[in-house]
Amino acid sequence: MDNNMKRIFQHNINLISNIEKMVYQFRIQNYDFALRSASECINVFSTYLNILLEQQRYFNENYIIIDQAIITEMLTELLNAQENQDYILLSDLYELKFLPFLYQLQEIIIYNSDITMDDAFLETVEVMNQTHPELTTLLINQAKHPSLQIQHCEIEYTASGLKTIVIQKEHSKKIYMHSNRSASFEAFLLANSWYTEEKSIYLVYGLGCGYHIQELLNLDSNIKIEVYEGDLQIIYLAAANDGFVNILRSQRVSIIHDPEYKKLMERLQEMTDDMEFVIHHPSLYNIKNQAVRTSLEEYFIHYSSIKNQSRLLNSNFHKNLKNYDNFVDVLVSKFTGKDLYIIAAGPSLDKNFLELKNLNRDDSIILATGTVFRKLLRANIIPDYVIVTDANPRVYKQISQLEQQTVPMLFLSTAYFGFAEKYSGKKYMICQEGYPKAEEFAKKHNHHSFQTGGSVSTTALDLGIYFGCKRIIFLGLDLAYTNDLVHASDTSRRKLQDIEHLIQISDIYGKPVYTTKVLNIYRKWIEDRIKGISSIELIDATEGGAKIEGMKIANLKQVITG
Numbered sequence: 001m002d003n004n005m006k007r008i009f010q011h012n013i014n015l016i017s018n019i020e021k022m023v024y025q026f027r028i029q030n031y032d033f034a035l036r037s038a039s040e041c042i043n044v045f046s047t048y049l050n051i052l053l054e055q056q057r058y059f060n061e062n063y064i065i066i067d068q069a070i071i072t073e074m075l076t077e078l079l080n081a082q083e084n085q086d087y088i089l090l091s092d093l094y095e096l097k098f099l100p101f102l103y104q105l106q107e108i109i110i111y112n113s114d115i116t117m118d119d120a121f122l123e124t125v126e127v128m129n130q131t132h133p134e135l136t137t138l139l140i141n142q143a144k145h146p147s148l149q150i151q152h153c154e155i156e157y158t159a160s161g162l163k164t165i166v167i168q169k170e171h172s173k174k175i176y177m178h179s180n181r182s183a184s185f186e187a188f189l190l191a192n193s194w195y196t197e198e199k200s201i202y203l204v205y206g207l208g209c210g211y212h213i214q215e216l217l218n219l220d221s222n223i224k225i226e227v228y229e230g231d232l233q234i235i236y237l238a239a240a241n242d243g244f245v246n247i248l249r250s251q252r253v254s255i256i257h258d259p260e261y262k263k264l265m266e267r268l269q270e271m272t273d274d275m276e277f278v279i280h281h282p283s284l285y286n287i288k289n290q291a292v293r294t295s296l297e298e299y300f301i302h303y304s305s306i307k308n309q310s311r312l313l314n315s316n317f318h319k320n321l322k323n324y325d326n327f328v329d330v331l332v333s334k335f336t337g338k339d340l341y342i343i344a345a346g347p348s349l350d351k352n353f354l355e356l357k358n359l360n361r362d363d364s365i366i367l368a369t370g371t372v373f374r375k376l377l378r379a380n381i382i383p384d385y386v387i388v389t390d391a392n393p394r395v396y397k398q399i400s401q402l403e404q405q406t407v408p409m410l411f412l413s414t415a416y417f418g419f420a421e422k423y424s425g426k427k428y429m430i431c432q433e434g435y436p437k438a439e440e441f442a443k444k445h446n447h448h449s450f451q452t453g454g455s456v457s458t459t460a461l462d463l464g465i466y467f468g469c470k471r472i473i474f475l476g477l478d479l480a481y482t483n484d485l486v487h488a489s490d491t492s493r494r495k496l497q498d499i500e501h502l503i504q505i506s507d508i509y510g511k512p513v514y515t516t517k518v519l520n521i522y523r524k525w526i527e528d529r530i531k532g533i534s535s536i537e538l539i540d541a542t543e544g545g546a547k548i549e550g551m552k553i554a555n556l557k558q559v560i561t562g
Contacts, residue, residue: 005113015044074093127248152167153234158178162211163209163242194278198273205280230257230292323421327447331410335469342457344372344478348476356376356475385407390456391414409428431450432452465529465530468535472537479522507545508545530550
């Protein structure tokens with residue numbers, strides 16, 4: 001690639017990145033930022049337009065890409081839309097005309113070029129040696145010895161001209177570290193989702209090519225970033241990537257090679273309120289230590305759930321404050337010393353739930369999860385309470401047409417607001433740990449904040465423990481797909497669709513059973529929560545499903561008859 005072509009190629013990379021961010025800013029009506037970016041993009045394009053026109057033969061070999069009249073017309077349309085302050089049209093023109101033109105140019109250059117990394121690597125290690133001397137030595141050794149060269153990773157160009165790392169997995173599968181179209185814009189969106197003004201230190205697992213690190217740096221000149229990466233070959237490829245040296249020059253980023261993952265785990269024990277731990281999810285697929293990978297995947301699921309639902313949680317919380325009769329804490333005397341039967345919706349529930357008709361209701365409480373509420377009522381089993389926790393509006397179907405029931409409802413402070421708003425029975429609000437607004441509200445009113453564990457069944461368990469029940473007995477707590485079924489009949493989706501993304505664990509009989517990562521998180525949470533509890537007898541009367549360490553496995557009929 002000659003110097004002129006290199007100049008065009010690099011200008012296009014920067015233009016594509018800036019235009020995509022500019023279009024995003026137009027879409028959210030941040031016009032001041034977007035218009036400044038638009039003027040800058042036109043100026044940059046104008047500086048190398050003559051060089052581009054000189055290369056018409058190169059670009060037009062197979063079909064016409066560069067035509068001065070077409071380019072002039074495109075620029076005129078952009079300037080007219082900007083002058084008319086038609087920012088909808090302006091952003092559309094950039095997105096639908098200018099960007100495709102630049103992508104076409106990059107495609108041709110990439111097709112005619114080889115990937116070279118030597119110059120960028122030398123520049124990177126020179127700067128890296130000032131702050132990361134030990135890591136620099138490892139990288140130089142990696143470069144010098146062919147036997148240490150990349151075995152499972154390779155570099156590919158993306159459509160924008162940036163590079164991405166491809167991880168070669170078993171059975172010819174590939175995992176891409178960054179978008180094949182626009183790695184920069186993808187990283188911009190990811191960094192924006194991570195960033196919060198309250199945090200000054202970010203711990204990031206997963207380096208990739210470093211685009212997400214650069215975009216996070218761009219958001220705040222005061223933050224510092226610690227990047228943990230277990231694979232030296234990934235660091236090597238990142239170091240050999242154009243632009244990576246700028247991350248090091250910022251002097252606000254530390255790259256930590258952590259093949260045993262001990263440094264990350266130790267650092268996570270030191271987390272303070274001004275720190276945030278985030279995960280570059282594609283990097284998880286490159287972790288060979290299964291225990292570490294599982295642990296980080298579980299954190300990612302939990303973090304993503306909270307982050308992605310924050311607006312929904314906040315909206316539900318504020319509306320629920322208008323529609324509750326009391327805090328759930330006031331029910332403690334109703335539960336203390338009694339047997340608590342928590343009814344979940346696992347597929348094994350069909351085996352034994354009718355046995356509840358033989359229950360002595362004087363010393364027992366039936367707490368139905370929302371999913372099984374209708375099923376129990378149809379069987380003429382009236383629970384003492386129903387509990388709901390899900391924030392999503394789609395779960396309202398659990399009580400649809402049951403709004404006139406008088407069974408008291410226990411609801412999480414962030415549960416879908418329609419439950420508390422439309423249900424006729426008494427409503428008791430549960431304030432939960434881990435959600436600051438609920439914690440503050442409970443503290444202000446001198447009430448308890450409960451652990452939720454992420455699900456309705458785990459929340460119910462914590463209630464039973466706090467209330468001092470004599471025994472806590474679970475039904476339908478499969479936490480797995482027993483007999484390849486998802487839920488009990490007459491509750492929710494019944495049939496298991498596929499097993500591609502499932503994992504296998506042991507069921508109560510010691511045999512393998514399929515489950516999801518999320519359900520397995522709940523199982524482990526329960527095991528941790530009940531560890532050391534001796535004052536309450538904890539019984540799994542599901543008669544199927546996953547084995548939960550610390551719970552006594554029993555037949556429901558025998559539990560009821562004693």
